[in-house]
Structures are given as structure tokens and as C-alpha cells.
Amino acid sequence: MTSTTSPGPYVGPHMLPATTHSYLERSATSLRDSITARDVPTRYACAHVAALCAAAALLAARARPAPRGRRQKNAWVLLAEVAPELTEWASFFAAGAGKRAAAEAGSTRAVTEREADDLVRDADRFLAVVEQALGLVPHASVA
Structure with a gap:
């Protein structure tokens, strides 16, 4: 997965x-948990949660509350609206939500080892893209 996200203005x-x-911080912790997980479903679920927390970080910085009465949207839909340059990432992670739910439910056949590692x-990578979009220095890759 690649992204053409250009760094926004540095806000510090x-x-x-x-x-x-x-x-x-929660994203980084979930990412570390995914790396050290001994079983495949946990590795996949923790990695997906890490991406979700990274998306939430960007939403916390950029999103504005919607007027009352508007339909609620999930984080991936909101991310694509708030940061259109991350639409491909949002679609990618949204597509894996079902597998994450199955993995969290204990299914050992929900994902393969290769899918979890990928x-x-x-x-x-997504966490680094979000950090850069927020004007921060991206973390050192851990995967």
C-alpha cells in the first residue's frame, strides 16, 4: 500500500x-502488541486496532463535530471525508474489519499468518503516514 500524502503544515x-x-500512543502500543503476539489472530487484530487508533488520532486533530441528528459514520468513512488523501488507506483497513472481528472472536481460520504479517x-506504514500528516516526525519503523 502506498500513499501520496504530502506533509501538512508543521503544527508541532x-x-x-x-x-x-x-x-x-495507543496505536504504537497495539503495533508493538501485534509484533510480539504469539498467535496469528491476535497479531492481525492488534495490527488492525493500531491502524484504527492512528485514524482516530488524525480524526481527533482534524474532525469537527457533526450537527445533531446526522447519521453516525465509522472511523474509516470519516477518515476518507476528513483526509481525502488517505481514502485508499481507509478503504483498505475498512475491508479488513470483518476479519478483525472474526480474529477477536477467536477464529483461527479468519486470517493466515501471511495476512497478519502483511x-x-x-x-x-499507516501510523507513519498519519504522523507525517499531523506534522510530526514519523516513528522509526518497527515492523
Whole structure:
């Protein structure tokens, strides 16, 4: 998965909401958990959660509350609206939500080892893309 995300204006970490930093930390923690997971379903689920937390970090920084009465949307739909340059990433991770749910439910046949390993790498790249989009220095790749 590639992205053509160009870095936004540098705002510095002190200008971002605390929630954004919290989600970035949770993303990094889930990414580390995915790398150290001993079983394939947990590796996949943790990697997917890492990507979801990275998306939440960007949404916390950029999204504005919708007027009351509007239909709720999932994080991947919102991400594509708030950051159109990340639409491909949003579609990619949205497509894996069902597999994540099956993996979290304990299915050992929901994902293959290859899919889990690939998702760890993709979540790692996505976190770096989000950090860059937020004007932060991307983390050192862990996958």
C-alpha cells in the first residue's frame, strides 16, 4: 500500500489535542502488541486496532463535530471525508474489519499468518503516514 500524502503544515506536537497524542500512543502500543503476539489472530487484530487508533488520532486533530441528528459514520468513512488523501488507506483497513472481528472472536481460520504479517507492516506504514500528516516526525519503523 502506498500513499501520496504530502506533509501538512508543521503544527508541532504542542498544538495538537491531547486526545491525538493519546491515540498515537495507543496505536504504537497495539503495533508493538501485534509484533510480539504469539498467535496469528491476535497479531492481525492488534495490527488492525493500531491502524484504527492512528485514524482516530488524525480524526481527533482534524474532525469537527457533526450537527445533531446526522447519521453516525465509522472511523474509516470519516477518515476518507476528513483526509481525502488517505481514502485508499481507509478503504483498505475498512475491508479488513470483518476479519478483525472474526480474529477477536477467536477464529483461527479468519486470517493466515501471511495476512497478519502483511497487516502489521501496513499498520506500521499507516501510523507513519498519519504522523507525517499531523506534522510530526514519523516513528522509526518497527515492523
